Amino acid sequence: MWTVMLKEIKELLRDRKTLFFMVALPILVFPLIIGLVMFMAGKAVDKAENKVLDYAVVGAQYAPALVEELAASELFNQVAIDDGADVTAFVKSEQADFVLVIPENFSDDALASGQIELSLYLNDAGLNMVHRRLDKIVDTFADASQQKAFATLGLDESQQAALVEPIVITKVNVADKRENWGEKIGGMFPYLIFMLCLQGAMIPATDLGAGEKERGTLETLLISPIERHKLVLGKFFTIALAGATSALITVSSIAIWGLVLGQSMALEVVSEFMSAINPIDFVLMFLMLVPIVAIFSAVLLSLSIYARSFKEAQGYMTPLVFVVIVPVVLAMLPGVELKGGWAWVPLTNVALAIKELIKGTMDYFQLFAIFSSTAVIAGALLYFCVFWFNKEKVLFR
């Protein structure tokens, strides 16, 4: 068995294509892509913030002070609009980025005018900063009007606050920071790891099963005096190791890049969060992944040995990605918790447990259900794999 495994690993390590997908991709390419996307997004926001916007005002005569303030802003550029023109059409034809319509009742005396409603016409589909910039200017007028009204009514500060918001609900969150963050990112984490394990195991699995058939080495291997189950186990462990390594490399890469990037942003949050999860939890996460990787490897090897060629094997394996997504997405649904029945659902239970471990709210008794259900399934699949490797119909298709 070890002979088979060592040879398979040696062969894998010499395969540049596999190594590229397993090592280079997660370490360099993914962070590079993510970095590039972030850079481009930052640029787009920057551009939107600094862009000088064309605008027009209808009813300017009702609020000369406001209009003057708008005209004074460097980020706005006023264009003319005819009286009685169709405002919607004006904006749609891109003659201005936005049009502000000021009503007749605009005044600085809120008590006399009642609520004033400004209409802002704009194309809100894309990224824009119109509302935010306009708010800044309009708010000063609104505040002034409010203060004036308060003064007229002769209200003290507490009355003022009560008038603005008569009843306030103050939220006291008993969840600590870790639980809070864990809930948010804990769902994504297993999803990522599962996919990476599967992806990392897929290429070697194709090579070790269908590849042997395609290159014509399978027959010679089958007639060597090694028992079939040892042959299967050798291949199985190679695939599992590749899947786990690939996932481990990717996760470490994410962690390291996260720290590097975090240095410039919010390092404390990241490191505080990471240190809150104790080492035993990390070990548990890894241990739970072992049967998961075993399940993936057994299924992939069975599919691969059934296939006649690389191409056929890839065709069988691609749908597997969707099969794996379902139980993981189930774990992300609100209300699905690591209790009762859900603790026995394979893949879902491990996804839930990883989330719980990250949150720090793990019910350790559930580990029994998780390990037994996952291990039983992994064992059964492995048994099937050995059975499959003994079928002439599968080997000599």
Place this chain on the structure above:
Amino acid sequence: MIEISKLAKKFTVENPKKLSEQEKKDPRLKGKFFHSVQDVSFYCESGEVLGLLGPNGAGKTTTLRMLSTALTPDSGEIVINGTNVVKKPVVARQMIGFLSGSTGLYGRLTGRENIAYFGQLHGMSADKIEHKIEELADILDMRTFLDRRCENFSTGMKQKTAIARAVVHEPKVVILDEPTTGLDIMAAQTVLDFIRRLKDQGVPVIFSTHHLDEVAELCDRVTVIHHGRTHFADSFEQFKAQVPGSLHQSFMHVINQGV
């Protein structure tokens, strides 16, 4: 000594619509099963070379695959030096050296590693493997490419490596499925020389071929199978005597003769 008697093997036809016209007319197709090998018997003594002849699709490869334990026969017996191959396949594998026509090598391993891997699977010690590879490298003239990766080998180099791999464990019987097909004259000659060497060492060799001149050059015994049945199994002299003067005519005569 290897003895095969009344070997039979049938395959399930998954999709009868996919069969070619020729396959549909084949008398071996019975309902859902294709009886690839129906009744094949022959034997080969130590130091003898047996040539297995037959048209394409006669059941040669299936027969040799059963001999090599890759396939399990539905009925019949294979006995090598008193060991029943069907009942004890793992023991029998130690005694068999098999090389198929479509065999490949692990491209990312060197020639030496390819051979050593199978030596290890046969449970040989590192020393013994090393020693055997040196010996085979001299016999097969493999020195120049032994430590290069197989992916860039020529067909001849590949075939030499495959032969070395098949006999690294010093088998008691060597089975070769069309070993010279697709090789140039030089490489084919290396293979034939190697078969002769095995013969001199007293190792029985069974090989299938379409080249009657190879049979004339090497074989002591000839077995002709057609439609999965043995049509002829006797000495080369007897085969030659079927139609004096032409081996091709002898072959055609045996095929047309019926069982």
